[in-house]
Amino acid sequence: MSNTYKSAGVDKEEGYKTVDKIKTAVAETHNKNVLNNLGSFGAFYEIAGYKNPVLVSGTDGVGTKLKVALDSKKYDSIGVDCFAMCANDIICHGAKPLFFLDYLACGKLDADIAAEIVMGMVKACKDNNCALIGGETAEMPGMYKPGDYDVAGFCVGIVEKDQIIDGSKIKAGCKIIALPSSGFHSNGFSLVRKVFTDFNEEFEGKPLYETLLVPTRLYYQPIHQILEEIALCGIAHITGGGIIENIPRIIPENLCATIDTSKIKIPSVMLELEKRGNIDRLEMYGTFNMGVGMVVVVDEKHADKVLNLIDDAYEIGEITEGLEKIQLI
Template sequence: MSNTYKSAGVDKEEGYKTVDKIKSAVAETHNKNVLNNLGSFGAFYEIAGYKNPVLVSGTDGVGTKLKIALDTKQYDSIGIDCFAMCANDILCHGAKPLFFLDYLACGKLDSEIAAEIVLGMVKACKDNNCALIGGETAEMPGMYQPGDYDVAGFCVGIVEKDQIIDGSKIRAGNKIIVIPSSGFHSNGFSLVRKIFPDFEEQFEGKPLYETLLVPTRLYYQDIHKVLEEAPLYGIAHITGGGLYENVPRIIPEGLCATIDASKIQIPTVMQELEKRGNIAREEMFGTFNMGVGMVLVTDENHVDKILDLLEDAYVVGEITEGSEKIKLSI
């Protein structure tokens, strides 16, 4: 019997099935700026209506949160996570997401699973007025085991050059506002899985995996609603490294984000992780978002307006003079 690509472990027909299952849904994310359809070698997106546009790009994956999704066969939220981790990053500069591309790798392709993951991306793109214009599915036997999947994405956004948010306008006396996270988002899951090995155990009346797999919150609608009404001088997406690593990225030299940690609303699942794992509070804040999804810096005069616009946001500190860039009172 002659060898074929299928006998080596790659089933092209399953790939075609995946495309068939997602093609119409992906097309629903397209707008007049998308100039070609799924299947071309490259994706085309026309830019119009900007005076001095700057493209802002970001790429990321879902990390070992995927392991929980695969073990529990819950695939619908992973695509949302992948999109959110990319789009939330470029949002920190005031960018509007234009288009998104995904990369899905696996040991043996199952079109049902692949389609469910991509349809999560479609949902997230729709919620953010963003076009899913391309992607790649790679079946890689020998590199991945059957049942293994890895997901990554790439998002490109746009902002007028004179409207870029980069922290340079932050001044002493500015206030620090928090938008809560939806949970762990997509960071720190290697430690989460170590402390919570049984994803099926009951936590607050439901299987623990339901809490762990809550998708990363999408902040585009909230942030751009604020930007229409009030200025933001700095925005930090709190991902791996927590507040300690992400807030200093927007703080100018000579200034310090002074944050009262007692005001932070820590999710109960993170409190349980800390207790069960005997994890030091400083380690928790250096690994997880601790309930903080986005940090916003604005002038004191605009705080009330922003809190009116974002019903779950709250103030946790202010910008002071100092060389530390962040001071977190734990």
């Protein structure tokens, strides 16, 4: 019998099934700016209505949170995570997400699993008024074991050049306001999995994996709700490296983000992880978001307006003069 691509471990028909399962839902994310449909070699997106537009892009994956999803056979939230990790980054510069592309790699493709992952992306794109305009599914036997998947994405947004938020307007006296996370989001899961070895154990009345797999919060709506009313001086997405590493990325020289840790509302699952894993609190702040998914820095006179606009926002510190860029008190 002659060799075929299928005999080498790649089933093209399963790829076609995946496309059939997702193409209608993906098309629902499109708008008048999308000039072609799924299946072309490249995706086209028309830009209009801007004076001096700047494209802002971000790419990311979901890390070893995928392992929790695969072991728990729960795939619906992973696509949301993938989109959120990319889109939340570009939102930090005041950009509006325009379009998103995904990359899904596996050892042996299962059309149902792949479609479930992509449907999560579709849901997230709709929530952010963003178009899912393309992607790639790669079946790579020998590189990945059957049942293993990796997911990554790429998001492009747009902002007027004179409205870019880069932290340069931050000054002493500005208030630091937290927008809560929905949990671990998609960072620190190598440590999470080292401490929590049984994802099916009961935690607060349900299997632990349900808490661990809560998808990353999408911040487009609250951030742009704020930006329609007032100008923000800086925005930081609290991802890998936690509060300690991400807030300093937007702080100008000779200024310091002074954070009052007593005000931070740490999720119970993170406190359980800290206790069970005997993890130092400083290590926690340098690894996890600790319940703070996004931070906005705002002129003192606008702080109350932000707190009134976003129901769950709360103040956690202020900008002071100093050389260290961040101080936890």
